[in-house]
Amino acid sequence: MRELSFRGTTVRFGTGRSALTAVDGVDLVVPQGQVVGLVGESGSGKSTLAKAAVGLVPTTGGEIALDGAPLRTRRDRRRLQLVFQDPHASLDPRMSIGESIAEALPGRRGRAARAAEVARLLELVGLDPARARSLPSGLSGGQRQRVALARALAAEPEVVLADEITSALDVSVQGAVLNLVRDLQRQLGLTMLFISHNLSVVRYVSDVIAVMYLGRIVEAGPADEVLSAPKHPYTRTLLDAAPAFGVALDDPVPADDARLDTEAPSPHDPPPGCRFHRRCPIGPLTRPERTICAETDPQPGAADRPHRAACHFATEILEVPAR
Amino acid sequence: MTAPVAAPLAPTRTRVSAWAGNPWAGFLARRLGRLLVSLAVLVTLAFGMIHLIPGDPVRASLGVTAPQDLVDARRAALGLDDPIGVQYLDYLRALFSGDLGVSMSSGVPVSETIGQRLPATASLAVAAFVVVMLVAIPLGLAMAVLTRGGRRRGGELGFTATSAVIAAIPEFLLAVGLVFVFGVSLGWLPVAGRGGASSYVLPVLALALGPALLMARMVRVEALAVLDQDFVRTARAKRLPPLRVYLRHVFPNALTSTLTIGGLLLSSMIVGTVLVENVFAWPGMGMTIVSSILAKDYPVVQGIVLVYGAAVLLVNLVVDVLLAVADPRSTIREG
């Protein structure tokens, strides 16, 4: 297992006025043996970043490197493996699960060796090896997601990227898959980029948390620190919005301010300056003197701020009330 | 709300046009551009047709017995001895001045022939088109409403089976059948030539019946699909009377998707006139093109292919514009 790093990674779709910069100059390191949780809302570009890493969408700028060496060829990319969101779509309905897993095994090997390896992998993800011959249609969502994990591991990857792997599952099954991810990570020392829109899920499996907003990483740091002392107001907003027992809707949080009650900006036309300023609880809409937010992009100085926060006022204390 | 909501757009498919604020200009420019490209390809193919024919088209046209100097003279007259680039430019120049060449067999200008024959074909196609629309839309919508949610299985089966069988019979066979029943057996209607209103009945029927039923099937399927959509449930949740649900919520949405699919059907009807004209000895372009192909009168064939092709492209354009007008989501308008 190695270290995966994104340096100024940019992904742009379309041309002219219809262009969309889905990922905009992302710097992110996934250290060896750690799980980096990437959290963000729909349209933030988090899935695109994972797809760019494995080569499913072309990058328009920056580089993606493994242990410092840029990934260029298909062979390079194979060292990263992606697990998809919807296990009903990510397995070929006409291939037995054993075949699907075997297909990902690198190198040539004999029939018996392949079968043995498939059996080992199925066991690893908690499935009966005797089911290698069944078709995906005979499996439940949770079981299919286990198969998808086994297929990713079959390729003997350096880094595993998991893109919303629990959001298509029923709540009663979600927990089991999360447990499996955690067990596998501890057992095999996986290096992992774990993507989800659900902060609670990310929190459960991650060592490091990175928060993405409109194509950019706005904050990244050790999981505990990011959650207990967020430096970016967007992270704070996400934390406040996560439903939790005992926290009534009436308990006001900064983001409930009626002045912020506007339409989310379109990724086709991101706001100037700080991209979050029109929804920011400590931004110009609540504090008119903070014109800098609407004028100056906070991204450039981010590396020097705590948690690499892309916020002009990152040093301001943003305590989260203890829960 | 002081927030500058510059582009309050759903981040899904909406795009900002290059002509800020006016998506229509962008759409029309793009669509006309595509029409021009299509026309250019059509003209090039019509021009190229004569050159793609293996051997000497003039020799083929005049026959093996024709004297060589006649063939040479005709070749020269058609400009076939010039370099191909020059020929192409000459062809384009002539085309822009309305000159489609001269018939090899009769010596009559092609444009004159087309001018004589076009009205007969156009009147047939337009009449059939109107019949298709008048039959297909009400029939399809009515069948959708009657057979929604698995109601009236018998009626559904009867409609789908009948329409499948009739729509599968090509127009010229339908024409022969109609001639036999209404012309030969019953003697009610004329079976050949173009005269009064009665002479239109059988050709229009032959041309329109299949497409009308096919289109009615499409309308029904589309309307049933719309009936299953969430917003129809919303309309029912508003406790609107059924007629209003159908008229305001189901039908407009079903028609736009039907038009998308039905466009091709309409343009194929234009060319379908070729066969129907030949059954009913209808004095249109279809008769002419067939006899010209058989007589190897290539300039006439070229000219008529151009007219048919242009008509098809025009219909496609009209359908696309209608769709852009009717559909506010305007996926077409957006490119």
Add this chain to the structure above:
Amino acid sequence: MGRDQWKAALRNPVGAVAAGLLVLLAILAIVAPIIWGDAAEETDPAALSQGSTSDHPLGTDALGRDILFRVLVATRYSLGLALLATAICVGAGLILGVLPAVLGRRAGRLVTATVNLAVAFPGLLLALFFAVVFGVGARGAVLAIGLAGAPSFARLVQTNVAAVSGRDFVAAARVAGVARFRLIARHLLPNIGEPLVVNATVLAGGALLAFAGLSFLGLGVQPPAYDWGRLLGEGLDRIYINPAAALAPGVAVVIAGLAFTLLGESIAQVVGVRAVRRRQPPAMPPAAAAAPAGTDAVLAAEDLRVAFPAPGGGWTHPVDGVSLTVRRGETVGVVGESGSGKSLTALAVAQLAPDTAHVTADRLEVAGVAPLGRTGAEVRELLGTKVAMVFQDPMTSFNPSMRIGAQLAEVTRVHERQGRKPALARAVDRLRTVRVPAPERRAHQYPHEFSGGMRQRAMVAMGLMSTPELIIADEPTTALDVTVQRQVLRLLKDVQAETGAAVVLISHDIAVVGQLCERVVVMYAGHVVEELPVGALGAAAHPYTRALLASVPDLATDRERPLATIPGRPPDPADRPEGCAFAPRCEFADDVCRTRPSLAAVGPDQRAACWHPRTQPLDLALDAVTGGQA
């Protein structure tokens, strides 16, 4: 799989007849020229252009040849040429269709553009063009029809390839390093095979008809050879003398063409989804006369059942005896996994269940109306605007071709006979109430110009056009981002406070329900398994409720401990276990659980349907349940 579908297609009567016809035609094509070949060429100078006689049942042609023999013998040529043209069409179409997937981006786009351009022209026009180029005759016609059909088949292949290559399993195979050609052979082609086979079958029928058309025009088969189209063309000239000479080949063409087309369609039907037949519902004991509802109940349902006809006969009951009471002004959350029947319960209560559903209840009263057994018009009249609905997917729940303002105004225009202008003014006012920015302008926009969160607000505004007594929100925030979710939930809460309407919130997320509601109803496999006040969630008695609470991580979950899990999966509605439906997944289940438990009081305001209710307080991060606000 494939074989089964072919078998199923043949079991279908239409498919069987079509296949039988094709077999018959194939035999005829082989045998007819051998037996009657010579007889069909024999000229009979004594019988030129005759009608039907005993010697010649279908008459003779201008040279005195027997029409019947000629029609039979022509089978081979007609079918052979049509199949040849089909083969060319399918071959060329496949190549053109797969090329974009094989070639690079730019070359692929060029191929796609070319095909799109060609598809705009009808097949017959292309066929005429190619007939000119390749020359009049059978060979030219085969090429012309084959090539003329190629663009549309190519387009079909392209759309199918594009649809399949957009699926995740192809992306997964690519990520796993599967080579390009193996990808096409193992993943793409097998998954587009079905629609292609169906269409190739239909195409063969089309080619047969087109060929007949060209021959009929004199552009196809040339004498002395003959096919059905040629015979038809010759026969048509003498239709007044001998109609059979034109009709017989025509009928042959139609039958053969239909055989191909119908076989294709019946395969397509088997491959596709089949509509479930609407059936007479099973006899149910008549609903007891509705007892007068408690005056403060805005919704009272007793033993509510929703049945659907099962594909294999019989009925399934996704909602199987639900009792639910909602008092005026109360907010109740209904929680359950997919398949628990929670959404269907809501739809049934609101009289919006799908057409095929059969809804029964011992008692059902909504906003003072007992809707069961009434006609649709009566329900509309009585219920009117008393029940407002908010659906899960705001993207699809608005009519895309109508402006938002008009969709809102419609409610009062219909129910209060309000004029267009005042209705629209009220719509703008209600949009303002739900905090949609710039409501005057937004009212004139179409739904696609709204973001998801704004659309859901507009949906709430639609419910507020009158004064609803009950608002049913079915997973209103599932499709929304978490920050928007909070806004919509807060909006619902405000609306509830201002209007005093009761709210039923349906969600799979027990935390969301806990935030908004006073009381929680937990559903599993079509039953209510527990109902309890939100404050008592920490003392949940049913093992399923407890597992649900423990298995979902929140921001306070202990990261060092594994999450609680529930083994197995929810039962299929068609195949539910006898007795307690949760028993197979329950660690406390024993023999008693083979009998279905009914809801019984286990605490103040708390009822559970369980033989072994838990009394221990939940030890899952309890601070989270009892609230860290203190």
